[in-house]
Amino acid sequence: MKSPALLTTEDVTPRSHFALYWTFAHAWVLAKRRLTQIPRRPDELLLATLQPTMLVLLFRYVFGGAILVPGTSYANYLMAGVFVLASLLSSLATGIGLATDLQQGLIDRFRSLPMAHSAVLTGRTLADLVRDVFVVLVIWAVGLLVGFRPAGNPLAWLAATGFLLLTTFAFSWLAILLGLVLSSPEAVQGASLVIFYPLLFGSNAFVPTSTMPDWLRAFADHQPISVVMSAVRGLLLNQPDAAAIGQALAWCVGLLVIFIPLAALVYRRRTAR
């Protein structure tokens, strides 16, 4: 450890700017950090795509033969469910990543810096959307390989994809909240079983809700995941369901309106202990 001085004579005082400038600048810095990490964790990316792929194969070839859906092939019916499932898994990964940062003490360092602290959350959620695009594209490819044939307008398919990303983004804020509260990646994974699985399987993802008992059906028809799936399915199969689209949008916006401020609040509170 020799030569250049530890302390520099160069001007290294933190610069001044409008707070909003730093909100965006630092969100970009931390989004870039996350985007640099993603290709260096091929295992994470593989898991995010492999899990939905396995489900496609399982339902398409093992259970699919025994499930009848009205009006379309099971491969066509199934894909909306798998897309949404993959979106939920992706959003969960966002919360797990944040919990990992907390556990490793990185968040403490961030908090000791004179930075825009919202960037810790926004940078991560936004960068993870890029990964989600990749995941969705992979699942599109898998779907086409197993006989998924979307119908109608490609613009509607694009809208369906956009819907999926919006859903991921909305749920990633719930996952961020879980990460902040539980602060261990394993705990976030565990909690997701309790929160995400009922939403996933108590839905129209894999079977039409008409076969369910009344109490379950009432839940399954109206919970956000089912509504998003109906909207996405309609867009993919040329049977757009305006009511479902409206409700799904409302759910996503509602989740964002509730969980963004809540996550921000918990981030400030949790880290001020």
Place this chain on the structure above:
Amino acid sequence: MAKTPAILAEGLYKAYGKTHALDGLDLVAEEGTVLGVLGPNGAGKTTAVRILTTLARPDRGRAEVAGLDVVKHARTVRERIGLSGQYAAVDELLTGYENLKMFGQLYRLPGAVAKRRAHDLLERFDLVEAAGRVVKTYSGGMRRRLDLAASLIISPPILFLDEPTTGLDPRGRFAMWEVIRDLAAQGTTVLLTTQYLEEADYLATLIVVIDQGRVIAQGTADELKTQIGGERLELTVALSSDLNVALQVVRPYSSGEIQIDRERRHLAVPVTNGAKLLAAIVRDLDGAQIALSDLALRRPTLDDVFFSLTGRAVSEAEPPEEARLQRSKR
């Protein structure tokens, strides 16, 4: 009027559940000095650092860093401090260079300045070759150096180092000491927590010893040593019949009361300047034809300081493992 101290804590109190992490802690560090905070695990060192670096709020009491209240002016305080923790907090998936550049940008430096500073620090900390490797592949010592480098990006006037050498090998520890001395020589105020008396002795202008969230002693290293006794020559004779003769031989060299343990044929002789006396003592013992089974010069350790101040061993002061893990999560 007296100058504003760089670091000031008055009556800090902080509880986590039923654990009183801090129980009325007072600290003062004048500008340009190194304050050594010495204490066993669980004494409240890390909690104190967390409050002073705006990471935690005190339940009661107040603290100022660079003359600014750490709760009311947290943001401005963050522009004046560097923090390097016990667990190296750098991004494992980024390279050393990417880490420093990112932290520079988050310190609100323009991109070009952040890059230049990253290069300079990598060079200064001997990490140029590893600059392009992800941190996951670094050794413990390299990570620690990178972590310290990250805390020096804005050349902060006040630096907090929470157990900077815990877990380092002797070479790494010495290198870290040199850096800290260098920083202090350039006028940086340093608050350093440590479990090693030797480290505090080597680096600190002033040492405070804390236990159960309170200061139990403070002073310069010399003052503390006088209070607790300095070096000791410890010897064990091979035959118990030699013990009395050995006692006669070493008595003239002793600077205080000699402790005698007949059962273990053991003498503990307080000495000053023991290294110089050692040869003479060995010669005299040899002349008296006394066979030794053990001879050592011991400097006081945290254990000795602690024992003489509290009458308890360090191990008794440490909370059970589980409580410590809980704490480290925070």
